[in-house]
Amino acid sequence: MTGLNPTLARVDPPAEPLGAFSLLRTAVRNPIEIWPQAVYREPVYRRRFAGRDVAFFCDPDMIRETLVDQADAFEKAEPMRRALRPALGDALLTAEGADWRWQRRAASPIFRHERILAFAPAMLAAAETTRDRWLAAGGAELDVAREMMLTTYDVIVRTMLGGGGVDAERVERAVNDYLDPLGWVIAMSIARLPPWLPHPGRLRSDRARRFLRREIVEMIAKRRGAPGAQDDLLALLLAARDPESGNAMSDRELADNVLTFITAGHETTALALTWTFYLLDRHPEAAERIRAEIEQVTGGGPLTAEHVAGLAYARQALQEAMRLYPPAAAIVREAARPVRIGSETLDAGAQVYIPIYAVHRHELLWEAPDVFDPERFAPEAAKARHRYAYLPFGAGPRICIGMSFAMIEGVLILATLLRAARAELRPGFEPELRLRVTLRPGGGMPMRITPRRD
Numbered sequence: 001m002t003g004l005n006p007t008l009a010r011v012d013p014p015a016e017p018l019g020a021f022s023l024l025r026t027a028v029r030n031p032i033e034i035w036p037q038a039v040y041r042e043p044v045y046r047r048r049f050a051g052r053d054v055a056f057f058c059d060p061d062m063i064r065e066t067l068v069d070q071a072d073a074f075e076k077a078e079p080m081r082r083a084l085r086p087a088l089g090d091a092l093l094t095a096e097g098a099d100w101r102w103q104r105r106a107a108s109p110i111f112r113h114e115r116i117l118a119f120a121p122a123m124l125a126a127a128e129t130t131r132d133r134w135l136a137a138g139g140a141e142l143d144v145a146r147e148m149m150l151t152t153y154d155v156i157v158r159t160m161l162g163g164g165g166v167d168a169e170r171v172e173r174a175v176n177d178y179l180d181p182l183g184w185v186i187a188m189s190i191a192r193l194p195p196w197l198p199h200p201g202r203l204r205s206d207r208a209r210r211f212l213r214r215e216i217v218e219m220i221a222k223r224r225g226a227p228g229a230q231d232d233l234l235a236l237l238l239a240a241r242d243p244e245s246g247n248a249m250s251d252r253e254l255a256d257n258v259l260t261f262i263t264a265g266h267e268t269t270a271l272a273l274t275w276t277f278y279l280l281d282r283h284p285e286a287a288e289r290i291r292a293e294i295e296q297v298t299g300g301g302p303l304t305a306e307h308v309a310g311l312a313y314a315r316q317a318l319q320e321a322m323r324l325y326p327p328a329a330a331i332v333r334e335a336a337r338p339v340r341i342g343s344e345t346l347d348a349g350a351q352v353y354i355p356i357y358a359v360h361r362h363e364l365l366w367e368a369p370d371v372f373d374p375e376r377f378a379p380e381a382a383k384a385r386h387r388y389a390y391l392p393f394g395a396g397p398r399i400c401i402g403m404s405f406a407m408i409e410g411v412l413i414l415a416t417l418l419r420a421a422r423a424e425l426r427p428g429f430e431p432e433l434r435l436r437v438t439l440r441p442g443g444g445m446p447m448r449i450t451p452r453r454d
């Protein structure tokens with residue numbers, strides 16, 4: 001651990017559970033502020049709300065039972081379904097049962113580590129576009145949160161859609177318009193209000209959803225008309241077959257999955273990188289160590305896919321950033337039938353939160369939980385820890401299919417940019433943690449970018 005430990009942005013949990021009214025108000029504004037201190041201190045926290053049993057599990061054995069051993073007793077919870085299904089339909093992230101299982105079987109081979117390494121040149125090209133923009137900005141202040149969204153979006157467009165055919169800025173805006181009012185959708189679901197009720201931002205969100213679907217459906221139609229023209233993830237998805245039934249995806253399933261990969265894939269990785277830049281500003285010694293590692297691994301030459309494995313400390317820094325600021329801050333499930341997890345009995349319909357953000361800072365699981373220390377992810381230290389104390393990508397059958405993709409992409413972007421420039425947070429700026437399905441920095445991440453000359 002480093003000698004100097006600056007105070008880092010964190011959620012300030014309420015000492016006592018919130019009452020019904022302030023709970024709803026907080027759910028709209030920033031749902032992560034609902035979780036009381038007990039969630040960060042106790043293995044289990046339970047309460048009833050709007051007639052529903054809600055349980056938070058932080059005990060790693062109970063997490064394993066919920067997400068792995070008894071995964072088939074649970075479904076994705078209503079608030080998430082309600083928030084995501086209208087845009088993402090019944091694709092990998094949102095489908096259940098047999099419908100999910102065959103899509104996962106068909107898509108899994110595409111996302112294997114070795115296969116994803118073949119996309120490293122496209123990832124590097126996107127990183128270098130951002131690097132060139134940073135170098136051209138000549139010492140200006142940029143919003144690194146937005147910069148990372150543009151970069152990872154560029155990666156997904158290059159790797160998934162062969163690099164072209166969509167208006168990147170418009171799609172990025174549409175994804176934001178869609179996500180912005182989701183606090184309302186989730187709060188209304190918690191309060192058991194019907195989904196058709198109006199709420200602020202709804203019209204804009206509906207318009208954004210229609211625009212996104214239209215763009216993707218058109219693109220798939222074009223590609224069906226010119227098969228084999230490109231070598232990208234969409235081509236692999238078009239060719240994917242369920243190994244058991246031989247089924248291929250329909251246009252609708254393809255559109256749902258492409259949109260899923262765009263939304264699930266680009267924003268999460270962008271946030272992991274944004275928070276890493278924030279932490280490296282607070283810990284310049286870690287940034288210097290990564291820079292030294294890059295020079296040592298590349299011998300001063302250009303960065304390539306072969307270097308990914310050697311950039312161990314860069315990877316550890318990303319992992320530690322995702323501990324402190326997990327882009328997907330919670331997994332929420334609903335018991336499909338009565339089930340017993342550890343000492344807890346759940347009725348059908350009970351909601352289970354795996355509050356990843358709180359698990360990653362839990363007093364019973366981590367020493368000095370609020371301190372940034374990439375050494376926690378050195379191989380020996382990681383091995384000594386409970387497997388389910390750290391789960392930024394989830395666990396069990398529904399574990400993130402894009403995990404290798406995200407780690408390779410994250411390391412390559414971080415290394416490309418750290419090597420070329422310094423990023424310093426605007427003096428006095430403290431990011432606020434905002435949960436909008438993903439954990440974003442409220443107010444962005446304003447940083448001064450200066451080219452490195454040494």
Ligand code: HEM
Pocket residue numbers: 076092093094104260261264265266268269272326327328331332391392393394395397398399400401402403405406
């Ligand atoms: C740092 C980056 C990422 C993080 C933190 C992350 C996190 C997660 C988590 C926690 C889940 C599990 C959700 C649950 O169990 O309810 C998940 C699922 C998923 N992720 Fe990621 N993800 C990241 C990057 C990506 C990328 C790059 C892609 C695709 C290119 C992707 C596609 C998906 C899909 C399709 C699922 C659903 C899998 C299924 O249910 O079978 N993710 N992700």
